[in-house]
Amino acid sequence: ERGVILQEIAREQENFAGLCVKIALEARFKGHPYGRRVLGTRETVGKICKSDLLAFHKARFTAENSVVYVTANYDPTEIEKKIRKALAHVRIQRGGDKERLPTARGALGAGERVFLRAPSKETYFALVYPCPGLLSRSTPAVDAFSAILGETSGSILERWRLDKGLVNAIYSHSHSALLGGALIVTGSTPPEKAFLALDSLSSCLQEALTKPVSEAELAVVREDSHTSLLRVEETAQGIASRRAHELLIGRPDFIAGYLRRLSALKPDDIKILAQSRMQRKGPVLAVVGSEELGKGDQSQFFRQHIFVTREEPRVKRFDVDGAVIFHCQDKSHPTVAVVLDFKGGLERETVENNGVHALLARLWLCGARGQSARLLRKQFASIAASVDTQAGMSHVSASLDTPAGNLLLGMSLLAQCILEPNLAEQDFRREADYLCDVVKSRQDNPVSLLVREAVASLFQNDPYGLDPAGSPKFLKNATQEDVRKALEALLDRKTLTIAVVGDVDPLETVGFFASMVPSGTGATAKDMTNTTSGVKMNVGGAFSQSHIALIWKGVSKYDTRRLSLNVVATTLDMMSGPLFRSLRDEAGIAYSVGASNVCLDRGGYFLIRASVRSGQEEKALWLMRRTIEELLEGKQDGMMNLATGKRSLAGAYAVAFQKKLAIASWMAQNHGTFLGADGFIGIGERILGLEERRILEDGAQILSSEPNIVVLEPHEVLNAQGSV
Incomplete structure (x- = not known):
């Protein structure tokens, strides 16, 4: 087991994005056990002996440190008898924790800068703001602000990425532990843009920490958080795990209280409880890359969880001008999900235009009908809608998730994106460069590179063997005309499928889109794949x-x-x-x-x-x-x-x-x-x-x-x- 753990520690050094976050958290929790590596280090793991394990087990695996929680449709007394019988031969030492760990103070490591040189193709960065622990009353506000900042479609950081074009990826997430927490902003950038990216990101974050959030942004976060937290209790295993955790931390009603505070949040609460707290304390900055930076390294209301036996949904089919619409009547939540799916993608590409559909899918959300991407994202955000696009191996699709009352407006905006994208030169070049960087950065992720090489070996003479992100040779020389031709071939209502899930009339809310798509002849794919075996x-x-x-x-x-x-x-x-x-x-x-x-x-x-x-x-x-x-x-x-x-x-x-x-x-x-x-x-x-x-x-x-x-x-x- 020691050898396996040492391999896992070595593997951490290959995951530069994860390594960057670990380094930042070590600085944030400097001097506290939370600042140590979960796997340990080569030195510490190498020194552990059998007596150390036995002493740790004796001190920590005690009755007072243990919880047994059972969720089952059986008589509780019978279950208790079975558990006691099963554990009868297990000797459990009595006694609780003699060592009481201190709370991780908010200012630990604040303002520290850490740079680690590594053989990476990209420069990775992580900013960590000190935040309170899991049991703090302000934790729901921190979680909500993190979601608005960089976890949802159309988030503040996503809009900044599209506007500036300095980073390839960026997101945020909150990290809450019992004795302390953190809000993490992490991403990657080409090395030549690293200094400008961090300088611009600093301004973006400063503005985000001073600007009030909107009620529409908060409403989306409430609904998503409420749904994901309650979804855990859809299974008996989820219920047992959650209840056991609540008992271990001494808060039997922790989740219920969290949801109440989350549902009661107001935009001003986030300003007071989250933004102002982080604004007072400088973040830790960690950077991992092959080069120095170059300049001065300086839910509407709380609902009790009720088990409801839902009616089995049924799917209806509608044919509209050659397109097909499928509708599932789901009344579980007042939201609607829509997927617009076109036949196409990688299987219709050649070596000469490999990547054109991936580029088109990204450009769909970079402005339409003369409107900028920033303005378009604001319009989606104002109706609490999340939108995404994807180019796959056999299809190109767009998706929309929005409150039912805003579906028609959301579909109108999405229709503009798909049918009349701007294809502006600055957006075009930025997104093409991003896809080139995706291909290049695969060298930093051996497992991703492995799968890519394996698929390419199997489909050597078939479009499925092409790179889903595209060929850098094509992407660097691609023109707007290449993308327009791909769009024209893709837009064929005979290959369009629209799927709608929610309590709406599909013909009134999405049917118009099928009529707007032309009926073309489009490119066709082969009937069979060409594969090579024994390589x-x-x-x-x-x-x-x-x-x-x-x-x-x-x-x-x-x-x-x-x-x-x-x-x-x-x-x-x-x-x-x-x-x-x-x-x-x-x-x-x-x-x-x-x-x-x-x-x-x-x-x-x-x-x-x-x-x-x-x-x-x-x-x-x-x-x-x-x-x-x-x-x-x-x-x-x-x-x-x-x-x-x-x-x-x-x-x-x-x-x-x-x-x-x-x-x-x-x-x-x-x-x-x-x-x-x-x-x-x-x-x-x-x-x-x-x-x-x-x-x-x-x-x-x-x-x-x-x-x-x-x-x-x-x-x-x-x-x-x-x-x-």
């Missing part, structure tokens, strides 16, 4: 560990084997699954594993991966293959693993479909498949009803073939092997 690639890089992927040709979303492969992927992806158990728990050579099954319009792929200690690549490959073979043999352990995988996948769907936007996306993407637009209804039961033998047969048909193998290795290892 092995070794790629060198500035990695501290090795990263391995096995990828097989998969199935399309229309193939009935899709659900079986999803179960197999979930089983292999679980931390308690056979892949993790084989490579980490038993062999001790891997610190991260994963699996995924991706089903597209014309095909798909199945991938497993592992990040392992350098020099253990061949052993890891053998173990990965053996794990697949043993799972497909259908022995008792494999059957039990699949049963657990089914439950995990069904649970994941249940959580996802608590959001209307997830339901709308499902309807848009699956209406032509064997699952259907209404397939989200009862999907959990369908998965749980799959027979393990059927899953194994479907899995064997795909995974018995020879996969492609991609290995990312440190340069020195690759050179020693003489590989090309």
Whole structure:
């Protein structure tokens, strides 16, 4: 276990964005235990011995430090008897904490600047403002301000990013612990823009800390926060975890009190409780990059949670001028989610125009009909609407989430973005440069690079093998005419699907958009995918560990084997699954594993991966293959693993479909498949009803073939092997 933890510590050094935040939090909580690394350091982990573990266990794992909370539809007295019987042989030392930790004072580390030189392609930064602890009455105000600042669509930081074009990504989040908290603003920027970006960001944050928030912004945050907090209690496990946590911190009604304070928040409360508190204390700034900066491193009301048996929703279909509209009548919340989905994306691109759809999707939200992106975002924010666009491998889509009463206005604004984008030169160049930076920064994320290389090896002669972010060669030379041609080919109402979830009349609120889209002939994609199998690639890089992927040709979303492969992927992806158990728990050579099954319009792929200690690549490959073979043999352990995988996948769907936007996306993407637009209804039961033998047969048909193998290795290892 010591070796595995040391690998995980080494892996932290490759995640520059996460490392930057850790360094900033260490400075914020300087002198307090919260300022230490959760994993420890190589020095501390190397010194820990068995007696240290036993002493820690004896001091901390005590009756007074423990809570057992059970949520079940059984007699409580019977449950208590079973628990006492199960724990009868466990010796639990009595006694509470003798050491009482102090509260992390708000001024610790304030104003400190930390720079860490690292071989990263991007410059990463994190600003951390001291905030009160979890139990403070001002915590809901801090959380709300953080959401308005940089967590929601159209946030202050997102508008600043679009306006200035100095950073590639930026967001904020609040970090609340029992004895102290922080508000974190983090992002990345090209090295040559780092100083200007931080200087401009400082002005933006100063303005945000002095400017009042609007009631519309606060209303969106209240609704989202209320929904996400209550969603945890949709499952018995969620209820038990939350209640146990409340008992451990000594506040049995903590969540109820938090929601009451959140629902009662006024814009002035945020000004007084959050902004003014942070304005008085300078933030910690941490920067991670390959170069110095260059200049002076200087809900409407509280609602008690009630379990309600909802009516099973039904999906209706409407055909409007060749387009298709699907509507799910959902009255659970007074909001509406809409997805506008066009056939297209990567599968209709070539090497010559790779990235044109990703660029178009970003430009959709950069101004329309002569209006700037900033003004457009303000209009969306004024109606409490969140909007997003996405270019996928088989589609290009836009989504809208807004209160039901504002849907028509929100759709009118979104229609302008899609049909009449500005495509202004400054926006065009900025977004093209951003996508180039996305491709370049992939070198800083070995797992992302690994998946990209694996997919490219499988689809060598197919558009699916192109880079989803685009080709830098095309992006650097792309013209507005290239994007206009792509837009003209994409806008075809015969390939348009509109999915609406909410208590509205779909024809009155979104039907007009279908009539506004022209009926074109558009570009078409191939019927089948071209794949290459049996390839092995070794790629060198500035990695501290090795990263391995096995990828097989998969199935399309229309193939009935899709659900079986999803179960197999979930089983292999679980931390308690056979892949993790084989490579980490038993062999001790891997610190991260994963699996995924991706089903597209014309095909798909199945991938497993592992990040392992350098020099253990061949052993890891053998173990990965053996794990697949043993799972497909259908022995008792494999059957039990699949049963657990089914439950995990069904649970994941249940959580996802608590959001209307997830339901709308499902309807848009699956209406032509064997699952259907209404397939989200009862999907959990369908998965749980799959027979393990059927899953194994479907899995064997795909995974018995020879996969492609991609290995990312440190340069020195690759050179020693003489590989090309």
